[in-house]
Amino acid sequence: MKEQQLGEMHKVFISYHHANDQRYKNALVTLGEQHRIFVDRSVDTGDIDDELSDENIRTKVRDGYLRDSTVTIVLVGTGTKHRKHVDWEIHSSMYDGAVNKRSGIIIVNLPTIDNDGVCAPHGDDEKRLYPDITWVAVDSRAEYERRYPHMPERILDNLVKPDVKISIVPWDRLNVRTLQFLVDIAFQYRKSCKYDLSRPMRRANS
Numbered sequence: 001m002k003e004q005q006l007g008e009m010h011k012v013f014i015s016y017h018h019a020n021d022q023r024y025k026n027a028l029v030t031l032g033e034q035h036r037i038f039v040d041r042s043v044d045t046g047d048i049d050d051e052l053s054d055e056n057i058r059t060k061v062r063d064g065y066l067r068d069s070t071v072t073i074v075l076v077g078t079g080t081k082h083r084k085h086v087d088w089e090i091h092s093s094m095y096d097g098a099v100n101k102r103s104g105i106i107i108v109n110l111p112t113i114d115n116d117g118v119c120a121p122h123g124d125d126e127k128r129l130y131p132d133i134t135w136v137a138v139d140s141r142a143e144y145e146r147r148y149p150h151m152p153e154r155i156l157d158n159l160v161k162p163d164v165k166i167s168i169v170p171w172d173r174l175n176v177r178t179l180q181f182l183v184d185i186a187f188q189y190r191k192s193c194k195y196d197l198s199r200p201m202r203r204a205n206s
C-alpha cells in the first residue's frame with residue numbers, strides 16, 4: 001500500500017452508531033475536509049451477514065469497506081459499544097490485512113455520554129493540547145472501565161496495552177489544531193501498535 005505523500009490528506013474511516021450519531025459524523029467530516037486534514041472513506045457496513053466466519057467478516061470490512069484508510073475515528077455515544085458493526089470496524093481497523101494494513105485509532109467521546117476524560121498516550125506533545133489538565137497515570141482495565149463506561153470493550157482491551165496508543169478526546173475539545181495533531185500522530189504510529197484481537201467478534205447488537 002502506497003504511503004501518504006507530502007501534501008496529501010489522510011484517509012479516515014469514521015465508525016459510529018448511524019441511527020444515533022449521524023449529525024456528529026457529518027460535522028466531523030465537514031471539519032476534517034474543510035481544513036484539509038482528512039478525506040472521509042466511511043461507508044455503511046450494515047449489509048454483512050453476521051453468520052459468516054470471523055475471518056470472512058474481517059476481510060470484507062478491512063479490504064472492502066475500510067479500503068485504503070489508515071486512521072479510524074470511533075465516535076462513542078450512548079449506544080456505540082453495543083453495535084456489532086462498530087466492533088467489526090474496530091477489529092478490522094486493528095487487523096493487519098493482506099491488502100490493507102492496520103490503522104491508527106482515535107476515540108471521540110460525544111456530548112451524549114457527558115464524559116470529559118482525555119487520554120494522551122503520545123507524550124508531552126499531545127498533552128500540550130490540553131494545558132488545563134492535571135495528568136494521572138492509569139494502568140488497570142478496571143480504572144479505564146470506571147472512567148469510560150460507554151467505551152467499546154475492544155478499545156478497553158487495548159487501552160491497557162503498553163505497545164498500543166489510542167488517543168481519547170471529548171467532542172467539545174475537538175478543534176482544527178487538535179484534530180490535525182491526533183490524525184497525524186495516529187497515522188504515524190499505526191504500524192507500531194500491537195493490538196489485542198483476542199476478543200471474539202460481536203455477533204449481535206445488545
